[in-house]
Amino acid sequence: MRxxxxxxxxxxxxxxxxxxxxxxxxxRTGSWxxxxxVYQDMVAPCNAxxxxxxxxxxxxxxxxxxxxxxxxxxxxxxxPMPAVTGRVCDHPCQTACxxxxxxxxxxxxxxERMLGDLEPEVHAPIPARTRKEKVAVVGSGPAxxxxxxxxxxLGYAVNVFEAEPExxxxxxxxxxxxxxxxxxxxxxxxxxxxxxxxxxCDVHVGGNLPWKELESHDAIFxxxxxxxxxxxxxxxxxxxxxxxxxxxxxxxxAGDRGxxxxxxxxxxxxxxxxxxxxxxxxxxxxxxxxxxxxxxDLSASAEAFxxxxxxxxxxxFQVWPVAVLASEHAENEEAIEAIRSMYVxxxxxxxxxxxxxxxxxxxxIGEPGPAGERRSLPIExxxxxxxxxxxxxxxxxEPDLGFLPSEITRKGYVVKVDxxxxxxxxxxxxxxxxxxxxxxxxxxxxSGKRAAIGIDRHLREKAGEPVAEADPKALRYGGTGxxxxxxxxxxxxxxxxxxxxxxxxxxxxNLAHFTSVPGxxxxxxxxxxxxxxxxxxxLGLTANEALAEARRCFNCGVCNQCELCLIFCPDIxxxxxxxxxxxxxxxxxxxxxxxCVEECPRGAMVMTREGL
Numbered sequence: 001m002r003x004x005x006x007x008x009x010x011x012x013x014x015x016x017x018x019x020x021x022x023x024x025x026x027x028r029t030g031s032w033x034x035x036x037x038v039y040q041d042m043v044a045p046c047n048a049x050x051x052x053x054x055x056x057x058x059x060x061x062x063x064x065x066x067x068x069x070x071x072x073x074x075x076x077x078x079x080p081m082p083a084v085t086g087r088v089c090d091h092p093c094q095t096a097c098x099x100x101x102x103x104x105x106x107x108x109x110x111x112e113r114m115l116g117d118l119e120p121e122v123h124a125p126i127p128a129r130t131r132k133e134k135v136a137v138v139g140s141g142p143a144x145x146x147x148x149x150x151x152x153x154l155g156y157a158v159n160v161f162e163a164e165p166e167x168x169x170x171x172x173x174x175x176x177x178x179x180x181x182x183x184x185x186x187x188x189x190x191x192x193x194x195x196x197x198x199x200x201c202d203v204h205v206g207g208n209l210p211w212k213e214l215e216s217h218d219a220i221f222x223x224x225x226x227x228x229x230x231x232x233x234x235x236x237x238x239x240x241x242x243x244x245x246x247x248x249x250x251x252x253x254a255g256d257r258g259x260x261x262x263x264x265x266x267x268x269x270x271x272x273x274x275x276x277x278x279x280x281x282x283x284x285x286x287x288x289x290x291x292x293x294x295x296x297d298l299s300a301s302a303e304a305f306x307x308x309x310x311x312x313x314x315x316x317f318q319v320w321p322v323a324v325l326a327s328e329h330a331e332n333e334e335a336i337e338a339i340r341s342m343y344v345x346x347x348x349x350x351x352x353x354x355x356x357x358x359x360x361x362x363x364x365i366g367e368p369g370p371a372g373e374r375r376s377l378p379i380e381x382x383x384x385x386x387x388x389x390x391x392x393x394x395x396x397x398e399p400d401l402g403f404l405p406s407e408i409t410r411k412g413y414v415v416k417v418d419x420x421x422x423x424x425x426x427x428x429x430x431x432x433x434x435x436x437x438x439x440x441x442x443x444x445x446x447s448g449k450r451a452a453i454g455i456d457r458h459l460r461e462k463a464g465e466p467v468a469e470a471d472p473k474a475l476r477y478g479g480t481g482x483x484x485x486x487x488x489x490x491x492x493x494x495x496x497x498x499x500x501x502x503x504x505x506x507x508x509x510n511l512a513h514f515t516s517v518p519g520x521x522x523x524x525x526x527x528x529x530x531x532x533x534x535x536x537x538x539l540g541l542t543a544n545e546a547l548a549e550a551r552r553c554f555n556c557g558v559c560n561q562c563e564l565c566l567i568f569c570p571d572i573x574x575x576x577x578x579x580x581x582x583x584x585x586x587x588x589x590x591x592x593x594x595x596c597v598e599e600c601p602r603g604a605m606v607m608t609r610e611g612l
Contacts, residue, residue, distance in 0.1 A: 035607045036592045037585060040498035042557030042603065043478040046108060048503045049096035051442035052085060053449060053482030054078045056093055056108055058494045061560050063111070063550035071550075072115045074493065077486055079112075079445060080149040081142065081188045084171060086113025087180055087538065089442045090301035098506045098556050104519030107541065107549045114546035116188070126196045130155030133218035133459045137161065138205050141169025142441045143432025144223035145192050146448030147455070150485055152195040154456050159217070161203040169225050171441065173250045174272065176279050177534040182253075206403045218462075219427050219455045222404065222415065223448065226397040226433035232267055235323040241355035242324060245276040245394030252279050260285055261389020265358050267321055269298040271439075273394035274305060277313040280392070282534055288314040288386060290321060292363055292376045299396075299439075307537070311530055318363040318376065322383070324391060326353035357385045399434040411436070419472045420454025421447065429455055446482040453488045478503040497559055497582050497604075504557030508603030513564060517552055520545050559583070559604040565596035 044057035055074055062071035075082050086109050097105035135151050137144045140162040148158040166172055171185055193199060203209045205224075214220060229244035245266065264280040266273050269291040277287040289308075291298065294317050298305060309315070362382035366375040398413055409416045409424040414436035421429040431447035433439060453475070460467045473479040475487050479501055486492050523539040524530075530537050541549065559582055566574040566583060573590035574583055597605045 034592070035594075035609050036587075036590065037594065037597050037605050038498055038608050039559050039582065039585075039605055040500045041496045041559065042500050042502050042504040043481075044554075044556040044558065045096040045098055045478075045503050045505075046093040046106075046556075048478035048481035049092045050477070051089075051092065051438070051440065051446045051482055052079045053446050053477065053484050054093075054112075055484070055486070055494070057553065057555055057558055059115070060106070060108075060111070060550045060553035061555050061558065062494075063547055064553065064555075064560070068115075068118070068547075069120070070493075072118055072120070075112065075115050077493075078449070078484060080146055080192055081116070081441075081445065082112045083116025083184050084142075084180060084188050085442055085445065086110065086116050086540070087184070088171075088175060090303060090440065092442075098504075098509060099519075099552065099554055101506050102511060102514065102554075103516045106553050107519055107521065107546075110520075110522055110541040111546045111550050113540045114543055117184075123194065126194065127153050127155065129157055129196070131157075131459070133157070133463075134159065134216075135219045135221065135455060135459075136214050136217035137221045137223065138214070139169060139223035139225055139432070140164075140167035140189075140199055140201075141223060141225045141432060142171060142444040143225075143437070143448040143451075144169070144221065145189065145197075146445040147221045147223065147429075147431065147452045148197045148199075148448075149192045149195055150449050150452035151455060152192075152197050154452065154489075156456075156459075158197050160197060160199040161205060161209060161214070162199060162201045163204050163224075165201055167199045167201060173253060174246055174275075175253075176249060176275050177253060178278070178282065178530065178537045179275065181536050211405070218459055219429065221421070221448075221451050221455065222423075222428065222430040222434060223432040223444075224399065224403075224434055226399045226439070228398045228400050229393065230395040230398060232321070232393040232395060234321060236325060236359075239324065239326045239353045239355045241389060242391045242393070245272050245392040246397065248276055248392050249279060252283070259283075262286055263387050263389045264288070264392065265290060265321070265386055265388040265390070266392045266394055268394035268396070269293065269300055270394050270396050271300045271304055272396070273392075274300045274308050274313070276392045276394050278308050278311060280390075281311055281313060281531055285390075286312075286314075288316055290316045290319045290358075290360060290386070292318070292320045293374065294318055294365065297374065311527055316360075316386075318365070319360050320363055320376070320378070321358045321360050321391075322378075323359040324355060325357040325359060325385065327356055355388055355391055358388045358391055359383060359385050396439070397433075401434065418454075419450065420457065420470070421451030422454050422458070427458070429458075449485055450483045453483055453485060456488070474501060477501070495582065504603045509554060509556065510599060510601045510603075513562075513599075513601040514554065519552065520549050555602055557603050559600075559602070562601065564599050564601060565605065568595050568599045570595065 046056040050056060059071045059075050089109060091109040093108045094105040099106055134157045137148045137160040140160050144160055148160050151158050167189055168185055205214060260280055260283055262285055264285040264287040266276045266287060266289045273289055277289050280287040362379045363376040364379055366377045407425050415423060415430040415434050417423055417430050417435050421431045423430055429451045431451045432444040437443050437447045457467055457470055475483045520541060525537055571589045571591060573586040577584050594607055597607055
């Protein structure tokens with residue numbers, strides 16, 4: 001080393017500087033540090049928010065690398081029905097997306113839908129039956145199908161028993177065609193069947209299938225759903241035009257799209273209520289939805305509500321029906337009776353009273369109750385009438401637990417289970433609506449997965465196999481998300497670096513390395529098309545658009561080998577890992593200046609004293 005000094009340098013007041021003419025390898029600056037940087041993979045908030053328990057970030061990263069088939073396989077590890085959830089889920093993953101605080105959230109559900117719609121180039125063989133045990137699943141809704149799917153992939157023989165003529169539960173009979181096309185659902189169910197799952201329909205447990213035969217299985221998963229319509233107490237006559245909303249949706253989806261009249265009133269703030277109104281609209285009606293609470297009290301998804309508004313559905317908030325007005329209450333009752341008499345002579349054979357209106361009352365929000373709940377109270381003298389040809393009730397549904405063995409413990413109107421879906425009755429598990437799970441498809445799928453893990457654990461212990469104690473928090477993304485079956489199996493195909501089960505906050509990201517790119521919204525049919533057709537309303541994204549959305553993902557908390565740490569390191573102490581997985585730090589030369597940690601765009605590096 002020599003000093004580089006000239007008269008000009010001195011004249012300008014510049015100090016002498018050292019110039020190295022050889023290698024700096026002898027200067028092992030790693031001995032200077034008292035802390036050191038480490039790579040660690042944290043949990044992206046989208047993963048933690050997904051009710052199914054999908055590795056959203058891992059899927060997006062594989063798509064960024066152009067590995068479409070691998071991304072699809074990673075998605076299918078945790079979610080057996082991505083083409084369904086990509087259409088009907090209210091996508092809380094997008095609400096949690098860190099990118100929403102930067103420009104727009106990644107359109108995750110559209111990417112999921114695209115991958116779910118892809119047909120594999122080569123169909124995977126049926127998983128080997130590595131287990132001798134058989135499992136029975138009662139109900140083929142999303143919870144039952146998810147449990148069956150994961151158990152089959154774990155090596156079990158699975159028989160699904162469904163009371164309806166076709167499998168799918170609420171997916172088939174309760175979600176309109178414009179929201180979930182039949183062919184999409186059929187394709188998803190066939191994928192589950194391709195795993196070796198046997199689905200038997202028109203089977204009634206306790207009826208044409210005795211409990212004794214069901215109990216010949218080594219474990220039983222109960223997922224019969226919620227089918228009992230909550231009643232609406234009204235004074236006045238009960239004409240035939242007052243109907244449960246689910247019954248109406250079922251008939252419409254089966255092709256029975258008879259006249260409902262022009263004036264349709266739907267009672268309730270549920271997703272079913274919104275679907276009833278949008279279906280009635282497509283049948284030529286002018287629907288109005290009446291809700292007891294305000295807009296914030298709607299249990300229906302915000303997206304479904306907004307779409308209904310755009311299509312022309314009218315909402316009456318803080319309104320509640322108190323009575324129905326039948327044809328006998330019409331002003332010109334004699335004329336109506338004369339018309340009815342023209343068709344039949346016998347009084348007993350005459351048509352039943354027809355609905356002509358619904359008497360409603362205005363409501364106001366009272367003081368919160370003991371548990372903090374909002375209470376709606378009627379406003380005296382505010383009664384008014386909404387003309388109606390049909391009244392549909394959609395207040396929600398309750399499970400029918402009458403067919404279950406009496407020894408299974410209930411908690412109110414639902415079955416009591418632990419985090420693994422285990423009931424108090426040995427070998428019996430339950431999930432979905434009958435356990436009080438949130439009434440969404442995604443939550444039901446997640447519930448079925450948790451029960452599959454619980455059943456696998458139970459049967460392995462019963463067989464005398466050593467099974468590690470399962471920590472529910474360790475199985476959950478971020479400790480609070482849904483279970484990951486990949487974590488349970490311990491066969492993650494994605495390389496992890498110093499994995500930490502902690503959600504990375506937005507504040508940990510270095511936004512200086514990102515460019516604002518607006519998100520790509522879904523494509524939709526025109527409102528004119530929607531009002532007159534049951535064709536799918538939301539067309540999603542094209543494959544190229546979906547891939548572009550995947551590239552917008554921040555990959556929060558996870559090293560995706562962007563190599564900015566390598567570029568910014570002043571000591572050239574970071575190298576590409578010889579195995580091709582990630583990057584490594586040289587302990588000899590890293591002096592822990594912390595520049596790499598500060599520059600990491602994704603919060604995937606931290607400073608620690610560990611090991612020093």
